[in-house]
Amino acid sequence: MAQPSMIWFDFGGVLSPPLERIYEAYEVKTGITPSQLKAAIKGVADELSMPTMAPVEIGALTEPEWGTRLARVLAAQNPGIDLSRARLRTFGEQWFDGVVANPVMVRAYLHLQENGFRTGVLSNNVVEWGPYWKAIIAPVGEVDVLIDSSDVGCRKPDAEIFEIAAKAAGVAPADCLLIDDVEENLVAARAQGWQTVLFRDDEQTLADLRSVTGLAGLSGLL
Incomplete structure (x- = not known):
C-alpha cells in the first residue's frame, strides 16, 4: 500500500x-x-x-x-x-479539568509534521467542549485540518465523516491514515479506502507508524 x-x-x-x-x-x-x-x-x-x-x-x-x-x-x-x-x-x-495531552503522541504528531507529513485531528466531540479539548491539544501547535463531529453533523464510524475529512484535506482516501483506539472506527475508515493504525499503547503505535511511514526516529520518542 x-x-x-x-x-x-x-x-x-x-x-x-x-x-x-x-x-x-x-x-x-x-x-x-x-x-x-x-x-x-x-x-x-x-x-x-x-x-x-x-x-x-x-x-x-x-x-x-x-x-x-x-x-x-x-x-x-x-x-x-x-x-x-x-x-x-x-x-x-x-x-x-486537569487533563493533559499524551506527551508521546504529541511528540509523534510533531515528528510527522517535521518530516513532511500533513497532520490532522479527526474527533467525535461536542460543541460546548471545544475550548477545553482544544486547549489540551495545544502542544501540537497548528493543526493542518481539524474535523469535529459536532461541526459536521456526523461522527465516526459514519462513512460520511471520512468523506468529509478527505475532501477537507484535499487528498484521496488512500492518502489518509487514521490513528484511533476504537476498532469500529478503523473498520469504517478502511471501508472508505483509508489506512489505519489501532492505538493500544504508545510503544505499539509508534512501531506501527514507523512501519507505515519509514520514519526511524519515531522509535526514539518514548
Missing part, C-alpha cells in the same frame, strides 16, 4: 490520556463511578435510539440538555446517588 501523506489522530484516547483514566479522575471529582456514568450515558442515548454519545457528538442535544437527561438517568439507575459534586449541565468543563 502506498505511503499516506495525511495522518489523522483521534483525540480521545490517543492525543488524550486513556479514557479509563479520565473516567477514574471524574469519579474522584464527583463520586460517580465509571460504571455508573457509562450506564447513564448509554441510557440517555437509548432513549433517543442513538449510539452512545451520539446525541451530543452530532449536536442533537445541547450540553445542558444532555446533562439534564444524564442527571435524571443517573438518579433513576442509582437511587439515592449523591450528584451534588457533579456539574452535569456543564459536563465538559469538569470532565476535562
Whole structure:
C-alpha cells in the first residue's frame, strides 16, 4: 500500500490520556463511578435510539440538555446517588479539568509534521467542549485540518465523516491514515479506502507508524 501523506489522530484516547483514566479522575471529582456514568450515558442515548454519545457528538442535544437527561438517568439507575459534586449541565468543563495531552503522541504528531507529513485531528466531540479539548491539544501547535463531529453533523464510524475529512484535506482516501483506539472506527475508515493504525499503547503505535511511514526516529520518542 502506498505511503499516506495525511495522518489523522483521534483525540480521545490517543492525543488524550486513556479514557479509563479520565473516567477514574471524574469519579474522584464527583463520586460517580465509571460504571455508573457509562450506564447513564448509554441510557440517555437509548432513549433517543442513538449510539452512545451520539446525541451530543452530532449536536442533537445541547450540553445542558444532555446533562439534564444524564442527571435524571443517573438518579433513576442509582437511587439515592449523591450528584451534588457533579456539574452535569456543564459536563465538559469538569470532565476535562486537569487533563493533559499524551506527551508521546504529541511528540509523534510533531515528528510527522517535521518530516513532511500533513497532520490532522479527526474527533467525535461536542460543541460546548471545544475550548477545553482544544486547549489540551495545544502542544501540537497548528493543526493542518481539524474535523469535529459536532461541526459536521456526523461522527465516526459514519462513512460520511471520512468523506468529509478527505475532501477537507484535499487528498484521496488512500492518502489518509487514521490513528484511533476504537476498532469500529478503523473498520469504517478502511471501508472508505483509508489506512489505519489501532492505538493500544504508545510503544505499539509508534512501531506501527514507523512501519507505515519509514520514519526511524519515531522509535526514539518514548
